[in-house]
Amino acid sequence: MADLNAISNTLIKGDAGNLTSQVKAALDEGTAASEILNKALIPGMDVVGERMENGDMFIPEVLMSAKAMSAALGILKPLLTDEESKSAGRIIIGTVKGDLHDIGKNLVAMMLESAGFEVVNLGVDIAPEAFVEAVKEHQPNLIGLSALLTTTMTQMQKTVDALKESGLRGQVKILVGGAPVTEKFAQEIGADGYAPDAGSAGKLARSLT
Amino acid sequence: MLAQNVELLSDDQIQTIHEASLGVLQEVGIRVLNETAREIFCRHGCQVNTQTGNVCFPQELVEKWRKIFPSTFRFYGRDPRYDITIPDDGPAIATTGIAPDVLDIENGERRRATSEDLSRIANLVNMLPGIDLFFVSTLLSDVPEDRYSLNSLYISAKKCLKPIRCGVNTVQNFKDIIALGECIAGGTEAFQERPFFYFGHTASISPLTINNESTSMVIEAVRRGLPSMAAVVPNSGLTAPLTSAGTLVLANAEFLAINILIQMVKEATPVIYYSLPATSDMRNGAFSCGGIESGILQMGCAQLARFYGVPSGGYAGATNAKLSDAQAGFEKGMSPMAAMLGGLNMVMLAGLIDALMVFSYPQLVIDSEIGEMIKRVYKGISLDNDELALDVIKTIGPGGLYIDSQHTLRHMRTATYFPDIASRQSWQKWWDTGKYDTQARALKRVWNILAGDNPDAFSPDVDAKIRATFSDSLYVSV
Numbered sequence: 001m002a003d004l005n006a007i008s009n010t011l012i013k014g015d016a017g018n019l020t021s022q023v024k025a026a027l028d029e030g031t032a033a034s035e036i037l038n039k040a041l042i043p044g045m046d047v048v049g050e051r052m053e054n055g056d057m058f059i060p061e062v063l064m065s066a067k068a069m070s071a072a073l074g075i076l077k078p079l080l081t082d083e084e085s086k087s088a089g090r091i092i093i094g095t096v097k098g099d100l101h102d103i104g105k106n107l108v109a110m111m112l113e114s115a116g117f118e119v120v121n122l123g124v125d126i127a128p129e130a131f132v133e134a135v136k137e138h139q140p141n142l143i144g145l146s147a148l149l150t151t152t153m154t155q156m157q158k159t160v161d162a163l164k165e166s167g168l169r170g171q172v173k174i175l176v177g178g179a180p181v182t183e184k185f186a187q188e189i190g191a192d193g194y195a196p197d198a199g200s201a202g203k204l205a206r207s208l209t
Numbered sequence: 210m211l212a213q214n215v216e217l218l219s220d221d222q223i224q225t226i227h228e229a230s231l232g233v234l235q236e237v238g239i240r241v242l243n244e245t246a247r248e249i250f251c252r253h254g255c256q257v258n259t260q261t262g263n264v265c266f267p268q269e270l271v272e273k274w275r276k277i278f279p280s281t282f283r284f285y286g287r288d289p290r291y292d293i294t295i296p297d298d299g300p301a302i303a304t305t306g307i308a309p310d311v312l313d314i315e316n317g318e319r320r321r322a323t324s325e326d327l328s329r330i331a332n333l334v335n336m337l338p339g340i341d342l343f344f345v346s347t348l349l350s351d352v353p354e355d356r357y358s359l360n361s362l363y364i365s366a367k368k369c370l371k372p373i374r375c376g377v378n379t380v381q382n383f384k385d386i387i388a389l390g391e392c393i394a395g396g397t398e399a400f401q402e403r404p405f406f407y408f409g410h411t412a413s414i415s416p417l418t419i420n421n422e423s424t425s426m427v428i429e430a431v432r433r434g435l436p437s438m439a440a441v442v443p444n445s446g447l448t449a450p451l452t453s454a455g456t457l458v459l460a461n462a463e464f465l466a467i468n469i470l471i472q473m474v475k476e477a478t479p480v481i482y483y484s485l486p487a488t489s490d491m492r493n494g495a496f497s498c499g500g501i502e503s504g505i506l507q508m509g510c511a512q513l514a515r516f517y518g519v520p521s522g523g524y525a526g527a528t529n530a531k532l533s534d535a536q537a538g539f540e541k542g543m544s545p546m547a548a549m550l551g552g553l554n555m556v557m558l559a560g561l562i563d564a565l566m567v568f569s570y571p572q573l574v575i576d577s578e579i580g581e582m583i584k585r586v587y588k589g590i591s592l593d594n595d596e597l598a599l600d601v602i603k604t605i606g607p608g609g610l611y612i613d614s615q616h617t618l619r620h621m622r623t624a625t626y627f628p629d630i631a632s633r634q635s636w637q638k639w640w641d642t643g644k645y646d647t648q649a650r651a652l653k654r655v656w657n658i659l660a661g662d663n664p665d666a667f668s669p670d671v672d673a674k675i676r677a678t679f680s681d682s683l684y685v686s687v
Contacts (some may be wrong), residue, residue, distance in 0.1 A: 058491040060446075098378065100420050103448050107494055150309040150348045150566075151357060151378050178494055179307045180566055182319075198494040 002026030004040040011044035012051075014064025016071040023072045033079035041072055045114065050200055059107075059199060066114025087118040089209040091175075092134050093144035094122035096155035104178060105146035107198040112144070115202030128155070128162035135168050141209050142202075145191075147178040156181070157189040164190075173208040178200060210236040211589050214515070214552035217508040223516050226454070226509075230462040231268045239417050243424035249473050266466065274469040275526055278519045282436070282479040284342055284372035285403045286417045287393070287663070289369040295343050295481070295520040299554035300587055302580030303342035304334060304573070305524060305561045306409075307376045311347060311568040312532070314655065319567060322347035324364055326568070328687035330560070331368035335665055336658045339559075339580030344409065345375040346560045346568045352684045358382035360685050362389055362406055363675060367618035367667045367687075374407035374438070383408065383426045385682065387435070392678050393671065404435050413441050413467040415448035416459055424470075431474040438483050439467040440523075446501065453502060457509045460484055464513075481555065484523040496564050498527035499536070504544025508551030515552060522555025523548075526579070531565050533572045533648040537562055541572075541579055549583050556583065571651035574658075578630050585626045595619075628655060654676035 007026065010019045024034055048065045051057040057065075077085050091112055095105050102124045109119045120138050122130065135143060143163075147153040156176050163169045173192040176185075186194035193208055195201040218226070238256075241247045241264045253274075254467045256265040283294045284301070288411045293301050311322045314329065327347055345361050352360040358377050365373050366389075377383050386406050394400035408430065412423040430437045441463045443449035449456040468480045486506035487498040497503075507525045514521035525548035530537035546557045559576035562569050590596070601616040611617050630651050632639060639645075645653070667675075676683060 055492055059494055060491055085281070100414065104494070107447065136285070150307055151354055151376065153309065154354055179564065182310075199492075 002029050002031040003038070004031075004036070005150045006046035007036065007040035007048045011041055011065055011068050011072070012047055014061055014068050016064075016068040019068045020071050020075060020077040023046050024089070027075070027079070030063040032066065033076045034081075034084045036072075037076055039079065039187070041069060041076075042116075045069055045116070049088040049115070049202070053082075053203075061112075062114060062199075063110050066110060067112065076152075088116035088206060089141035090120065090138060091138045091144055091205060092122060092131070092138055093146065094126035094131065094134075095146045096152055096159060097125055097127045098122045098155060099147050099149050099152035101146075101148035104148060104198070105144075108144060108146065108177060108195075108201045111198045111202045112205055115206055117142075117202075117205060128159040130169060131159050132162050135163065135166075135172055135177070140172055142175060142205055143172045144175045144177070146176075147181065150180040153178065153180050153185070156185075160190050175201070175204060211550070211587055215508065215547075215550040216512060217505065217551055218512055219362055223512060226457050226461055226513065227516060229458040230264075231271055233462040234266035234271055234466060235268055235457060236265070238263040239419055239463070241419045241424075242421040242469075243419060243428075245428055246419055246424050246470055246552065247478055249333060249405070249428075249470060249588060253473050266467075266469070271371060271465055271469065275465060275517055277472045277476055278468060278517055278683050279477050279479045280520070282481050282520045283550060284407065284436075285287075285405045286370050287366060287405045288370035289403075291341070292570065293372065294552035295522065296552075299520070300549050300582065300584060301341040301522070301555045302339055302559065303374075303522075303555055303557040304330075304340060304346050304559040304576075305527060305557045305565060306343050306344050306346045306374075307348055308346060308561050308566050308568045309348045309350075312562075312570065314570050316651075321350035322566045322568060323351045324349050324360065324685040324687050326363045327361060328368055328685075329570070329659055330568065330573065331656055332656060332663045333570070334559075335371060335663060336661075337574065337577035339577030340573075340582075341371060342555070343369050343371050343373045344407075344557065345373065346573075349685075352644075355379060355381055356385065356682050356684060358408075358567070359389055359664070359679065359682055362386055362677070363683060364685055364687055366393060366405075367672070368663055369529070370665045374409050376409050377408040377410060377426060378423070380422070380426060380429075383429065386568035387433070389675065389679070392663065392675050395433070401434055407436055407438060409438055409440060411440055413439055413463045415441070415443045415463060417463065417466075419467060419470070422639040423526050426469065426476050427467075431471050431478050433480075434475070436479060436515065438481055438485050439464075439471065439521075440485060442487075443462040444487055444489050445496070445506075446491055449486075451488070451491070453506055453509065456486060457505060457513065459565075460486060460510065461513055468519075480519055482510055482517065482519050482521040482523075484510045484521075485527075486510065486523070487527070495529070497529060498524060499529035499540035499544075501543060501547075503527065504547035507548035507553050509549065511552040511554070514554075520554045521551065522557065524557045525549075525553060526556065526558025526576070527565050528562050531563050531567075533562070533569055533575055533651065537572060538647070540574075541576060545579065545583055546586070549587055552554075556580070570655045571648045574651040574654045575630055575647060579626055582626060582628075593685075
């Protein structure tokens with residue numbers, strides 16, 4: 001019988017190499033892929049989330065665990081049914097028009113992936129119309145808008161408005177973030193959620209799906 | 210004057226960082242997203258990868274071009290009284306920008322900044338003795354973004370005669386500020402001779418990227434002979450290695466790349482080793498510009514600037530504090546002091562709190578006082594006979610008092626710095642006069658300044674001329 005607890009611990013340690021061997025070994029021993037996912041990996045990521053929130057794990061450690069999780073999922077996915085491998089949701093994310101900063105947004109994308117989301121990262125300098133097109137194409141549950149420059153955050157409003165005009169606003173929840181963005185600003189422009197830092201983005205996204 | 214700077218690094222260590230940066234420029238290169246810039250680099254002997262846009266710099270090329278950097282940078286005020294050249298007249302103290310929010314002057318609540326706020330801020334900066342350079346502090350929520358630069362400079366120049374810098378992020382904004390400058394100066398040549406507006410840009414983006422639109426403006430400005438300040442903004446742990454040494458190597462490579470581009474456009478264009486180094490908090494990703502690492506890194510940047518023979522400047526004394534509390538005090542005291550002792554020639558510290566996101570009126574006044582004290586340290590002590598005071602030491606002898614001596618009388622108004630905001634009242638007097646804390650005393654000073662006339666406001670003639678020239682694009686009534 002595979003040691004699911006050991007698999008969890010390896011995931012929490014962020015050791016992708018060992019995790020994939022352990023997952024393979026468990027499969028070889030006859031453990032079901034769904035059991036590894038539900039009894040080792042998901043509980044492991046829950047611990048990671050908790051520890052991050054308590055300040056016991058730092059972001060680089062969380063990202064290592066997320067990478068390990070992703071490597072393990074790569075092995076398990078072909079063995080899972082569609083229902084079993086369903087992600088927490090799909091989110092498209094991008095930095096708004098006129099803003100070329102993508103580092104913070106990419107960090108959030110990594111954190112969202114680690115929270116189980118399928119992330120479509122559109123990149124930087126994304127015009128409102130391009131967000132609308134991406135919503136049509138990818139049919140996401142959520143959309144994440146990022147701005148670092150105080151001069152470009154106004155594009156968030158324009159993007160929210162463009163989604164309204166296109167009639168797609170009701171289909172997606174809109175999250176906003178970035179250094180100049182505040183909860184109040186998020187409310188003013190009609191967004192559904194605001195995360196003050198990358199660490200809380202995953203939790204927020206989960207709460208909205 | 211300080212006899213010597215505090216050196217964070219040994220000569221060998223500086224050489225190590227320099228050589229490491231050369232290695233990065235040669236082997237890793239810079240991703241240049243602007244086509245004109247790529248062409249310029251290519252023409253001068255850099256290797257351009259047309260697929261990736263990456264530009265690699267042969268070491269000899271960097272060594273040749275970095276020797277062209279001029280050794281001084283002059284800031285022109287609208288009034289020549291406020292001209293300041295670094296490093297000679299430094300350390301220059303500057304405000305920081307550009308925050309979307311302010312703490313309301315009446316109720317202290319956080320809200321979006323408006324043109325009325327900026328007008329008050331410009332007025333205060335004009336009157337505050339500790340601040341030499343006005344780098345526009347806030348955005349304007351009541352002005353369309355494509356006219357931001359014009360309106361913010363109009364408001365600022367109307368109240369402030371010190372050199373002014375504002376953010377420019379579109380070509381339209383850039384054209385606007387030149388047109389306004391020429392209008393105020395009374396012609397193209399007059400403005401070119403004394404270009405009292407400075408534009409800050411983020412053509413260089415960490416890690417190792419030169420972007421497109423800002424770079425077009427930099428090239429245009431340099432061609433026109435207008436001063437340009439290329440910021441290098443490494444964020445340790447996110448856009449730069451987490452370690453200070455790695456951050457310095459990266460920042461230094463970025464400084465060299467963007468400023469070599471500027472020299473290639475026009476040789477001997479004045480530059481500043483201008484940086485905003487800060488760490489990212491690995492617990493939550495927070496932009497930790499109040500961290501002591503910013504002061505440490507600025508000491509390193511200042512030393513590298515001396516190695517290249519260029520003036521240095523940048524943010525030291527940004528704070529993550531949410532109000533003018535003790536955290537704001539020590540974050541705005543320690544890093545700037547470290548940076549100044551390390552030889553930073555332009556210290557940007559005044560006005561903003563909450564990681565550069567909020568302007569605070571009382572903080573601006575407190576920061577002016579910090580600026581004055583930093584300059585006081587830089588000034589050092591004089592050792593002439595009168596200051597050595599040997600005669601008076603002999604005369605008073607053991608057991609006497611100096612307070613009624615002629616020597617004390619002669620020096621009493623100049624020998625020490627008199628703070629305006631720091632309180633030296635007795636407990637009883639402090640208690641009886643309302644027991645105001647620092648923030649409250651600073652806010653009183655804000656109101657005092659604002660209640661007075663600002664003798665330096667625009668003349669109605671100049672104002673009318675500007676209003677007529679920009680009738681379609683000035684949105685402000687202040």
